[in-house]
Every structure is written in structure tokens, then in C-alpha cells.
Amino acid sequence: MTCVGDEEDDPFPVDDGLFTETFSLDSVFHLMGEELRIKQVFGANLGVAAPVWEAALHLCRYLEDESVLLRGQRIIELGAGTGVVGILAARMGAEVTLTDLPLALPQLQANVSANAPSDGWPVSPTVLPLSWGQDHLNFPSDWDLVLCADIIYLPETYPLLVETLAHLCKNGATAYLSSKMRMEHQAQSFYEEFLPSRFNVELVHRDDEQNNNVYRATLQ
Known part of the structure; x- marks a missing residue:
């Protein structure tokens, strides 16, 4: 997810020093028998939305290993970043x-377009802006799955994320959240305090080497 904003009290602030120069990297990932070509555009504007984070790959592998339908x-994917x-x-x-967030959408849309199957999408993906806790009510609540990969890193956004997840999961969706458990981002607090305030939360996979957890959550 991108950190963008101009106001000091914006929950999604700019981190101008994250990447001082802009450059791109084209990577190929083989997942679930599919070959994905993902462009990562590194620069101050995109910030943390630029790379393919390991947590995203962990979530893909978990969905495959557990044969999640x-x-x-x-x-719906929140904070999709590169979109992998x-x-x-x-x-x-x-x-x-x-x-x-809006600044991440050009990279996201470009990766969607670049990965269209030669015989066309089964169902064409949609790319839309969504700022947690602000415009989530513009989205329906009739999802089957809500997917989130490495979006737990700004504690001031945690209540907004829980509010958004609660709306999206209102009609019975299951959320899968994959996170590197960084102490400096208080990730443990999100999964032990914030998310359980509204959701039943279960740790379903732990990778000790990468310090990455995958959680399954359903609305209480």
C-alpha cells in the first residue's frame, strides 16, 4: 500500500526519503502454475507500494498449499501495491x-494489463482507489474473500483498516492477511488487539525464517 498525503494529520503520510531515485525492475514469478510478470517502480511517490513484498508471495503460496477456492x-484486495x-x-x-491509494493505481493497472492471459481473462479484474475508513462505504459487502498482504505498518491506520474490513466482510466474507511481524510497526498489536475487537482471528501459517504470519479472520 502507498503512503501518500499532504497534511500532517493524514493517516497515509508521504515518506519522501524511502526511495531517493526512481527506477523500475521487471520480475517474473511462478505461482500456482502461472507465470506473472510484475513491474516494480521504485520512487518517492510510490514508496512501499513499489516492491513485491515477501508477505505477498507467502499469501499466494498459502492459498495454493491449502487449496483455497x-x-x-x-x-477484493486491499493495499494491492504491485497487484501480484x-x-x-x-x-x-x-x-x-x-x-x-490513487498514486499506486497506474503501476497496478499496468501490471494487470501486462498479465492478461493470451486467451483473455476469465473475468476482467477491476482496479479502483480505496482509502481505508474514508470511502469504503462506496464498496459492496458481498465478497467471498478479502486479501491483504503486508499492509500492517502504520499504527494510526489500524482502526481505519478494521472499520473497512468490517464493512467488506459484513455479509460473510473471509479475510486472509499475510504480514511480516515487525515490532517497530506493532504488527502483533494489530492482530492481538485491533482486529479481534471485531473479528474472530486465527493464525493459520507461520514462517519462522521470514518472520511472516498468515491469519484468517471472519466478522464476529
Whole structure:
């Protein structure tokens, strides 16, 4: 997810020093038998939305290992960044909406377009802006899955994220959240305090080497 904003009290502030120069990197990932070509555009504007984070790959592998049904499912991804998770789900036959803050959308849309199957998408993915806790009510609540990869890093956004997740999961969606458990981002606090305030939360996978957890959450 991108950190953008102009106001000091904006919950999504700019981190101008994160990347001092702009450059791009084209990477190929082989997941669920699919080959994804993902462009990562590094620069101050995109910030943390630029790279493919390991947590995203962990989530893709978890969905494959656990044979989570994707085909025919209505899926929304929050803080999609490069889009690797949502694009993979769309390639597997899901009806996918990928969301992030506005500045991340050109990179996200470019990666969606670059990964269209030669015979066309089963269902064309949609790319839309979504700022947590601000415009989430513009989105429906009839999803099957809500996917989130490495979006737990700004504690001031945690209440907004929980509010957004509660709306999206109102009609029974299951959320899968994959996170590197960084102490400096109080990730443990999000999963032990913020998310359980509204959700039933279960740790379903732990990678000790990468310090990455995958959680499954359903609205209480």
C-alpha cells in the first residue's frame, strides 16, 4: 500500500526519503502454475507500494498449499501495491477488484494489463482507489474473500483498516492477511488487539525464517 498525503494529520503520510531515485525492475514469478510478470517502480511517490513484498508471495503460496477456492469467487484486495496477489487470483478464475491509494493505481493497472492471459481473462479484474475508513462505504459487502498482504505498518491506520474490513466482510466474507511481524510497526498489536475487537482471528501459517504470519479472520 502507498503512503501518500499532504497534511500532517493524514493517516497515509508521504515518506519522501524511502526511495531517493526512481527506477523500475521487471520480475517474473511462478505461482500456482502461472507465470506473472510484475513491474516494480521504485520512487518517492510510490514508496512501499513499489516492491513485491515477501508477505505477498507467502499469501499466494498459502492459498495454493491449502487449496483455497479462488475460481468463481468474488475477491477484493486491499493495499494491492504491485497487484501480484489479486492478479494471480484473477488468473485462477476469480472475479477480482484490486484497490490501493490513487498514486499506486497506474503501476497496478499496468501490471494487470501486462498479465492478461493470451486467451483473455476469465473475468476482467477491476482496479479502483480505496482509502481505508474514508470511502469504503462506496464498496459492496458481498465478497467471498478479502486479501491483504503486508499492509500492517502504520499504527494510526489500524482502526481505519478494521472499520473497512468490517464493512467488506459484513455479509460473510473471509479475510486472509499475510504480514511480516515487525515490532517497530506493532504488527502483533494489530492482530492481538485491533482486529479481534471485531473479528474472530486465527493464525493459520507461520514462517519462522521470514518472520511472516498468515491469519484468517471472519466478522464476529
